Amino acid sequence: MEKPFPTDHPVHELLRRRWSPRAFDPHRRVPPEAIASLLEAARIAPSCFNEQPWRFLVFDGEDAEALERARDCLVPGNAAWARRAPMLILSVAQERWSRDGTPDRWGQHDVGLSTASLLLQATALGLAAHAMGGFDADRARRSFGIPDGFTPMAMIAVGYFGDVETLEPKQKAQELAPRQRKSMDGIVFHGAWDRPYRLEAREEPTSR
Amino acid sequence: MEKPFPTDHPVHELLRRRWSPRAFDPHRRVPPEAIASLLEAARIAPSCFNEQPWRFLVFDGEDAEALERARDCLVPGNAAWARRAPMLILSVAQERWSRDGTPDRWGQHDVGLSTASLLLQATALGLAAHAMGGFDADRARRSFGIPDGFTPMAMIAVGYFGDVETLEPKQKAQELAPRQRKSMDGIVFHGAWDRPYRLEAREEPTSR
Numbered sequence: 001m002e003k004p005f006p007t008d009h010p011v012h013e014l015l016r017r018r019w020s021p022r023a024f025d026p027h028r029r030v031p032p033e034a035i036a037s038l039l040e041a042a043r044i045a046p047s048c049f050n051e052q053p054w055r056f057l058v059f060d061g062e063d064a065e066a067l068e069r070a071r072d073c074l075v076p077g078n079a080a081w082a083r084r085a086p087m088l089i090l091s092v093a094q095e096r097w098s099r100d101g102t103p104d105r106w107g108q109h110d111v112g113l114s115t116a117s118l119l120l121q122a123t124a125l126g127l128a129a130h131a132m133g134g135f136d137a138d139r140a141r142r143s144f145g146i147p148d149g150f151t152p153m154a155m156i157a158v159g160y161f162g163d164v165e166t167l168e169p170k171q172k173a174q175e176l177a178p179r180q181r182k183s184m185d186g187i188v189f190h191g192a193w194d195r196p197y198r199l200e201a202r203e204e205p206t207s208r
Numbered sequence: 209m210e211k212p213f214p215t216d217h218p219v220h221e222l223l224r225r226r227w228s229p230r231a232f233d234p235h236r237r238v239p240p241e242a243i244a245s246l247l248e249a250a251r252i253a254p255s256c257f258n259e260q261p262w263r264f265l266v267f268d269g270e271d272a273e274a275l276e277r278a279r280d281c282l283v284p285g286n287a288a289w290a291r292r293a294p295m296l297i298l299s300v301a302q303e304r305w306s307r308d309g310t311p312d313r314w315g316q317h318d319v320g321l322s323t324a325s326l327l328l329q330a331t332a333l334g335l336a337a338h339a340m341g342g343f344d345a346d347r348a349r350r351s352f353g354i355p356d357g358f359t360p361m362a363m364i365a366v367g368y369f370g371d372v373e374t375l376e377p378k379q380k381a382q383e384l385a386p387r388q389r390k391s392m393d394g395i396v397f398h399g400a401w402d403r404p405y406r407l408e409a410r411e412e413p414t415s416r
Contacts, residue, residue: 048362052389057399060398066400113320116325116328153314190270191274
């Protein structure tokens with residue numbers, strides 16, 4: 001299943017097609033070459049001072065017990081569907097600069113940059129990938145030995161698209177509902193906070 | 209100029225071609241339709257609970273004085289080259305959930321997700337885009353009226369690629385130097401912290 005975003009302005013198809021689905025095929029594992037491409041995409045993302053404050057813990061099912069412990073970190077609402085994904089990846093942010101140990105205020109932001117790259121590579125490979133904040137970060141820290149100075153950010157379910165009919169009713173409804181975002185004027189300002197950016201007007205030839 | 213990343217594993221060309229250049233063409237402005245596509249790409253990014261905690265302040269040169277004040281926020285090392293970009297976009301993170309005002313610990317992370325989408329749409333349009341942490345966030349807050357509860361994250365220079373020869377020697381050297389990232393084993397672990405993920409071994413058919 002695909003659900004490309006119905007954009008108001010042209011956007012590259014890879015960005016439009018990226019989507020966070022819930023229906024995964026539990027029987028189809030992600031090949032190692034694909035996993036390597038996902039992580040490579042994450043690796044080449046930009047970061048402040050090229051710090052690369054991201055770490056990724058991979059639960060690919062080779063170690064079935066580790067995957068199960070990762071699934072056990074999910075909140076119930078996510079576990080209901082994400083347990084069917086054949087693998088999980090946990091993103092983790094380094095909180096301090098390598099060079100001097102002072103706080104890196106872009107650490108979590110840059111993990112977001114890197115994770116976007118991973119999610120888009122999944123789209124490119126025809127994979128379903130869904131990043132979740134809804135997991136127990138403290139439990140993940142304990143379960144996997146994540147040291148102080150690093151913060152678990154997102155649990156990412158990865159796999160192939162599955163049958164929507166396997167979802168519980170509420171999640172099936174979410175899966176099939178239209179995609180929603182704020183309108184542009186709620187997130188974009190022109191030169192000062194709350195000053196509107198009139199995209200439409202500026203697109204008329206007479207306004208140039 | 210392009211400088212695609214020499215990846216060790218296949219990665220979609222849009223992700224490979226994204227790059228943070230310094231040489232901008234100061235005479236070529238970004239058309240309004242392209243700006244709309246950049247912001248649309250940012251708008252459709254994923255976020256925790258679909259909060260969309262991102263805001264973007266656009267300094268496109270229509271208001272020359274606002275653009276100049278945005279440039280004045282850059283640290284000298286960035287200003288040296290980024291002043292030549294015809295526009296800047298400032299990304300800002302909302303720190304609290306809209307629904308109840310409690311802290312959203314994914315706010316900055318999700319701005320990173322959204323910014324990655326913007327940067328990749330720039331790549332798709334043949335634009336140069338370079339996100340910078342090196343700017344005075346407090347000055348930006350005062351200059352543009354950014355309220356409490358929101359944090360300036362990145363100043364993003366956007367424009368067309370320019371002549372590398374216009375850069376100062378140090379920046380010209382950076383522009384032409386090979387791209388560097390940590391190796392995969394520095395950022396990827398398998399099922400537990402510091403447990404190596406052996407991509408190469410797993411790619412051999414006998415290991416499947």
